[in-house]
Amino acid sequence: MPKIFMNNKEITVDxxxxxxxAAxxxxxxxxxxxxxxxxxxxxACRVCLVELEGARTLVAACSTPVAEGMKVHTNNKRxxxxxxxxxxxxxxxHEGSCQYCTRSNDCELKAIASHLGIEDIHYKGEKPEKRIDESTPALVRDSGKCIKCRRCVTVCREVQGVGALFPQKRGYKTMIGPAFAMDLDSVACVQCGQCAAICPVxxxxxxxxxxxxxxxLEDKTKHVxxxxxxxxxxxxxxxxxxxxGTLxxxxMVTALRRLGFHAVFDTNFAADLTIMEEGTELLMxxxxxLVEKAPVALPMFTSCSPGWIKFAEYYYPEFLPNLSTCKSPQQMFGAVAKTFYASKKGLKAEDMIVVSVMPCTAKKFEAQRPEMNSSGVQDVDYVLTTRELxxxxxSAGIDFKSLEDGEMDSPLGLSTGAADIFANTGGVMVAALRTVYEIVxxxxxxxxxxxxxPVEGLKGIKEASLKITGTAPEWNFLENVEVRIxxxxxxxxxxxxxxSLKEGKVLYHFVEIMTCPGGCIGGGGQPRHTDDSVRxxxxxxxxxxxxxxxxxxxxxxxxxQALYDEFLKAPLGEKSHHLLHTRYRERSKI
Amino acid sequence: MNKKMIEEEIREIADSWKDKEGNLIMVLHEIQNRYGYVPREVSLVLSEILDVPLARIYEVITFYHFFRLTPPGKMKIAVCMGTACYLKGGAELLAELEHLLCVKPGETTKDGQFQLEVVRCLGCCGLAPVLKIKEKIYGGVKKKDIGDIIAQYSDETEAKAAA
Known part of the structure; x- marks a missing residue:
């Protein structure tokens, strides 16, 4: 391992x-x-410049590999x-509108400028063209604020495999955006919001x-x-x-109540409901x-993550039959709240407003999908990200840290640990197995x-298998079956x-896919900055x-259980089919 | 152009560059040589064939001045913005042409006749400011002359159309 000198101090580095x-x-x-x-x-940004003794110019620390005996200065006048x-x-x-930009409190550019002691800008001149793209329900892009760092390009292409954003033109006229300078809603963007989570400005x-x-919340005619x-x-x-990682x-429940919501419920309740439907669907x-030997799309894919759904609709429509027909927990919640809960309260669906708090920007898109209106009106009205909440x-002046703990309301507020782990990669899979295995x-x-x-942690693709033995008579066909996930x-x-599936290299029965690295805990709507240690x-x-x-x-x-007894009757039953299941469609990429 | 025909043609071009690194730019060169520009529908097909995001293709096309997104005009008008021509009023000539033809540099007029380009030195600085239409050089051009010069070529196309 090489030794280098960092600000005259010798260190051993990888x-x-x-x-x-190394720094x-x-x-x-x-x-x-x-x-x-x-x-x-x-x-790209040239902000990480350091002095390397013997080098003609300053070098970018991020892209210069260490070498034995190297002498680096990270903080001198030059x-x-x-x-x-x-x-x-x-x-x-930078057309930053810094006095009132919503990133004022956590703008990375502003923080760096402040640390460098910048008090004036010595370079005056023309500003680049400002164009605001508000075409999608999830994201807003403002080219005037863009500093062309290209983090969004990296995450969109290399982490999400989408590549909706790339630089265009060159030099001063460079802009970051979709092909043919189109708006985001005209290209194959899945609206996952990883770009928004990583944007420094x-x-x-x-x-x-x-x-x-x-x-x-101020509308007296609505139950929110x-x-x-x-x-x-x-x-x-x-x-x-x-x-x-602080729970x-x-x-959170107390804060929501203080904001004025009439009832504070839990998407986790709907996550448990999802497992009932999705687990049953898998078994069917x-x-x-295995029994009827009929053609059926396997492996079955989970369908909770709206970015993944849109990704499949754009890029892998041949796999749409493999997607579970289950709506995501957000949408199951909306449909149940505006029917079952509404009738319990003696309300009509249109008297209710359902607000979601999601770690996700794609959920804003999902809530507006035209098929998400099983209650007769849009099932989920508004979606807030964690950051927005x-x-x-x-802004409501609530001192969060001093709040006492509150409890979720009934009847849509109770959840099990299986629902909690929906937030993590591998969690929906394990939640499903906990139930399916016990049923069988x-x-x-x-x-x-x-x-x-084997399915926990941040490795990109994880596999496991599980041999089923001791089946109940009804599920005999699964005896000794090695379920591959x-x-x-x-x-x-x-x-x-x-x-790999297309090439026939792998065979699975059940596959969980989450759009964001780490799962929902690393979602595009989560507080900034998210890296692996935070995940x-x-x-x-x-x-x-x-x-x-x-x-x-x-x-x-x-x-x-009560919801099934009183209202839905059975998983995959007629009412479930109407309220809790959905369909997908192939989307043109442009 | 129908999609199938484009697909066959593009696949043929792409196949010859298939496994070579940096093939996108070479394929785009061949496409531009064939069509005179890179049509949008061709980019779409190319994106599928090479499995490269459309936005990446657009990045390359817009980074290099060589690539065009619109069909070339029948006649090319090159305005010199070399040092001498610039000092002698090249920018004024360009502005007048943009105004008369309603196009920006690199674009083609709606009727497909003229394509406006900016060039750096045509090798006859003594005649500055210079512009070139087809292969003819116009030297010492003044803003007020431009209308007449263009008119000659418009007449030419109109005459042809009449005949």
Whole structure:
């Protein structure tokens, strides 16, 4: 391992490290705007300049590999002045509206400028063309704020395998955007929002639905309920200074109540419901294949993640029959709230407003899909990201940290640990197995602490198999069947898995796909900044939430059982079919 | 152009570059040589064939001045913006042409007749400011002359159309 000198101090570094890695390993912070963890550096922003003795010019720390005996200076006059020039030039073209930009509090460019002591911009001149793209329900792009760091290009292409955003034109006229300068809604963007989560400035953000929610809360004629996705409770705290992975379920409930929601419910309830439907659907498909020997689409894919659904509709329509017909928990919740709950309260669907809090921007798109109106009106009215909820709580003047813990309301607020783990990659799979295995064998899912280590963690594609023995008579056809499962997160990984399936290299019965790296805990609507250490911290908190529940299997949820008894009757029954299942369609890429 | 025909043609071009690194730019060269520009529908097909995002293809096309997104005009008008011509009022000539033809540099007029281009030096700086239409050089051009010069060529096309 090479030894280098960092600011005159000798350190031993990893052979494959860059100067940036080396600096971070020794506690030296070098500012960057284009760096993307785990991806090849592109050296676009030039903010990470350092002095390398013997080199003619300053070098970019992110893209310069270390070499034995190298002498690096990260903080001397030459470096500071160069960085200041670079950032001043960026600022000179930045139409930031910094006085009131919603990123003012966490703008990375502003923070770097402040750390460099920039008090004036010495470069004046023309600003680039400002174009605002509000074409999608999920995202807003503002080219005037864009600093062309290309992080969004990296995440869209390399992490999500989509490639909707690329630089266009050159030099001063460079813009980042979709092909043919079209709007996002005209190209094959899945609206996952990973670009918005990684943007260092305010150039890409979720479409703000906060004012609509305030208006709903003040509308005396409406009964306004809220549902919160499993991943929110492990991340919302970050908006208020808690470290990543702090569970704030109880405070979140109290805060929502104080915001004025008439009932605070849980998407987790609908996640348990999803398992009942999806688990049954899987068993029906297996029965069809193994007993009736009828043609049936296997493996079955999970369908909770709207970015993944749109990805399949654009890029892999041949797999649409493999997608579970189950709606996502968000949409199941909306449909049940505006029918079952509404009738219990003596309300009509149109008297209700359902607000979701999601870690996701694609959920804003999903809520507006035309088929999501089983209650007769749009089932979910407004979708807020975790960040938007954090903002609302702050702007309502609620001191989050001092809130007492609250409890979710009935009858759509109780959930099991199986629902909690929906937030993590591998979680929907395990939640389904906990229920399916028990239905089939009458015995508990045979895994330590009901968890399945091979499908946990941040590896892109994970596999496991499970031999089923001791089946109940009705499920005899599954005796000794080795159920093969796979889990992928990040759509680039999903694409690889689908290609392997197409080539016949792999065979599975059941596959879980989540759009975002790490699953929903790493969603495009989560507090910034999300990297692997943050993903792992949030994921750990989710498992902790699961472990703390008395009930950890979806079919044991008494409120879900009551919903079936009183209203739905049976999984995959007629009412379920109408309210809880959906269809997909092939989409043209342009 | 129907999609099937395009697909066959593009596949033929793409196949010859298939496994070579950096093939996108070479394929785009061949496409432009064949069609005179890179038609949008061809980009769409190419994106499928090479499995390259459309936005990436658009990036390459817009990065290099060589590539065109619109069909070339029947006649090319090149306005020199080399140092001498620029100092002698090349920019004024360009602005007048943009105004008269309603196009920006790199674009073709709606009727497909004229394609406006900016060039760096035509090798006759003594005549600055210079513009070139088809192969004919016009030297010492003044803003007020431009209308007449264009008219000659418009007449030419109209006369042809009449005959």
């Amino acid at each position: 052979t494959n490290a860059t100067i940036l890695d 971070r390993s020794t506690g030296i912070h070098i500012p960057t705007l284009c760096y993307y963890e785990g991806k090849a550096p592109i050296g 470096v500071r002045e160069a960085r200041r020039t670079v950032v001043e030039l960026l600022l000179s073209e 305010g150039a890409i953000q979720e479409k703000n639905d906060i004012d609509k929610v305030w208006a709903a 309920v809220v549902q919160t996705a499993p991943a929110i409770r492990a991340a919302l705290g970050e908006c208020f200074g808690y470290p990543p 704030v379920t109880g405070k 498909r297996l029965k069809k294949a 954090g903002f609302m709580i702050q 064998t009458g015995k508990e899912f045979p895994a330590e602490d009901l968890r399945l280590a 796979a889990v992928a997160h990040g759509l680039e990984n999903a694409g690889k898995l689908l290609e 792992l911290a949030r994921s750990k908190a989710i498992y902790q939430e699961d472990a703390g529940k008395k009930l950890r299997k979806s079919h044991k949820n008494p409120q879900v």
